[in-house]
Amino acid sequence: MKRLNSQLQEDGAPMELILLLRTLLAGCKEIAFRVSQGALAGVLGSTLSDNVQGERQKKLDVISNQILKDILSESGYVKAISSEEEDDVVPCNPEGKYLVSFDPLDGSSNTDINSLIGTIFSITHAPQWMKPDDPSAFLQPGTQIVAAGYVLYGPSAMLALTTGRGTHLYTLDKTHGGFLLTTPNVKVPEKTSEFSINTSNQRHWEAPIQAYINDLLAGTEGPREKDYNMRWVAAMVGDIHRVLSRGGIFMYPYDKRDPSKAGKLRLLYEANPMAFLVEQAGGLAETGTGRIMEVMPTEIHQRVPVLIGSKEEVETCLSYNNKN
Ligand SMILES: O=P(O)(O)OC[C@H]1O[C@](O)(COP(=O)(O)O)[C@@H](O)[C@@H]1O
Ligand SMILES: [Mg+2]
Ligand SMILES: [Mg+2]
Numbered sequence: 001m002k003r004l005n006s007q008l009q010e011d012g013a014p015m016e017l018i019l020l021l022r023t024l025l026a027g028c029k030e031i032a033f034r035v036s037q038g039a040l041a042g043v044l045g046s047t048l049s050d051n052v053q054g055e056r057q058k059k060l061d062v063i064s065n066q067i068l069k070d071i072l073s074e075s076g077y078v079k080a081i082s083s084e085e086e087d088d089v090v091p092c093n094p095e096g097k098y099l100v101s102f103d104p105l106d107g108s109s110n111t112d113i114n115s116l117i118g119t120i121f122s123i124t125h126a127p128q129w130m131k132p133d134d135p136s137a138f139l140q141p142g143t144q145i146v147a148a149g150y151v152l153y154g155p156s157a158m159l160a161l162t163t164g165r166g167t168h169l170y171t172l173d174k175t176h177g178g179f180l181l182t183t184p185n186v187k188v189p190e191k192t193s194e195f196s197i198n199t200s201n202q203r204h205w206e207a208p209i210q211a212y213i214n215d216l217l218a219g220t221e222g223p224r225e226k227d228y229n230m231r232w233v234a235a236m237v238g239d240i241h242r243v244l245s246r247g248g249i250f251m252y253p254y255d256k257r258d259p260s261k262a263g264k265l266r267l268l269y270e271a272n273p274m275a276f277l278v279e280q281a282g283g284l285a286e287t288g289t290g291r292i293m294e295v296m297p298t299e300i301h302q303r304v305p306v307l308i309g310s311k312e313e314v315e316t317c318l319s320y321n322n323k324n
Contacts, residue, residue, distance in 0.1 A: 001180040004159075004170055011165040017147060020077040020098055020123065025159065027071040028119050028151040029177060031064045031104075035117065035153045044112050052087040052301055053266075058111045061085055064104035064119060072100055079126035082138045082300045084269040089300065091132030098146075099126045099138060101300075103269035106150070107235020118237030122148040122273040138268060138300050142293030148273035150237045160186075160244060160277055167244065167281040188283035189247035192310040193228050196239045197251040204255035208320040209288075236265060240274050240308065244281055249309035249317060253288060263287075263305040267297055271304050284314040288321065 004025070008018045034043055047057045065085040072078045072092065079096035082089045084103040100123050107117040122145045130137035149161035157172035159179050169183035195216055202210065219227040231248070233239045239250045252265050265271050275285030275292040285292045285308045295304060307314055 001182065002184075004161075004179040004181070007168055007181050007184070008163065011163050013147070013163045016077055016097060017123070017163070020075065020100075021147060021149075021161070023071055023075045023077065024068070024100065024121060025151070025179065027068045028159075029157075029172065030067050030071075031060075031119060032151065032153050032157045032172065034063055034067075035060065035111075038114065051085050053084065055108070057085065058105065058108045060111045060117070061105045061108055068102055068104050068119070079130065080132045080134075080137065082135070082268060084266055084301075089133060089135045089138060094132050096132075097126055099124045101138060101268040101273075103266065106237045106270065107233070110233075110235050110238075116152065116154050116233050116235045116238035116241075118150050118152040118235065118241075120150045120237060120270055120273050122268070122276065135300050139297040141296055142267075142272035142275055145272060145276050145293075148276040150240070150273065150277070152237050152241050154238070154241075158182075158241065160241065162277050162280040164276075164280065167277050169244070186244050186281050188243060188278060188281045188310055190282070190311045192247040192249060192313050193226055194231060194242075194246070194248040195228055195251070195313075196231050196233075196242070196248055197253075198232055198234075199230070201255050201257070204257045205253055206256075208323065209251070209253045209317075211323065212317050212320040236270055236274065240278065243278065243283065243309045247310045249307065249313040251308075251317070252306045254305040261303050263303045265303060265306050267292070267295060267302045267304045268300055271295075271306050274306075274308060278308050282311065283309050284311050286314055286318060288318065 051057050078092045080089045082101045102121040106120050110117050124144050147163045152158045159170040166185040170179035171182045173180050215222050216228040271292050278285050287305045
């Protein structure tokens with residue numbers, strides 16, 4: 001099986017980007033090991049502190065964040081880091097060519113129930129004008145991303161990665177510790193009968209989303225004349241991996257619980273990297289009013305509504321905006 005390195009070279013990735021990705025993934029392998037140790041290593045449970053998102057941090061949030069911060073800041077390739085778990089950007093090597101944004105541990109509510117969790121990341125060029133502690137350099141639209149991916153810590157540790165030449169899936173071979181290419185150029189089916197949304201928020205959704213979901217739930221008796229199945233992993237990395245693997249629509253739309261927030265999921269750490277991966281696999285990634293990757297960020301912890309997945313299903317969902 002092909003190794004990560006040769007696929008990245010085949011995709012024309014510059015050597016320094018390949019070395020940065022290998023460094024980042026070495027951190028993810030360390031996280032995969034810590035996660036697999038679970039209670040044996042005392043990594044389960046919560047800390048006593050809340051992060052800038054206002055969420056109680058899990059021990060694994062803090063551990064994963066520290067592992068990635070250390071390995072990236074020592075690498076020399078990175079000018080600065082922005083993390084879901086850090087209030088501000090973390091300055092690294094002033095000569096570094098790249099910026100890395102990451103969600104060190106996605107699916108935090110799953111850590112203590114041994115369910116799916118992962119790490120999500122994206123890489124952009126570091127503007128020469130920027131000072132390493134300048135957050136404005138991170139306010140680049142998703143169209144500027146040069147590499148994005150996630151590592152899913154599941155029954156097997158899997159990597160989904162794109163450098164803009166398709167999306168490939170790799171599996172971590174624990175015998176020699178390398179990621180091997182298991183699905184090259186994965187394609188998201190255009191049609192699906194599977195949707196993914198936290199329906200406990202239904203009463204807070206806007207009317208078009210309410211109508212769209214009601215029609216899915218109506219099945220063959222309804223206007224869609226087809227039965228749909230529902231899945232919710234409560235970890236975006238797990239739900240998007242299912243979408244990449246067999247199609248579907250994953251949604252975390254705007255809801256009225258907190259009108260000051262445009263959604264729950266973070267643009268830089270979650271929505272943009274997942275949008276790049278799914279678009280490179282032939283799917284769509286929308287906010288409801290436009291392409292996620294064209295959103296011009298205004299701050300590093302910005303949230304956006306998310307509708308991602310099978311092309312025809314996302315288009316149908318968006319068409320409900322025009323219905324009375
Ligand atoms: O608890 P809810 O409303 O189901 O939200 C689940 C969503 O929240 C998240 O867990 C947020 O990510 P973090 O765990 O990194 O904070 C997503 O992975 C997931 O899609
Ligand atoms: Mg997350
Ligand atoms: Mg997280």
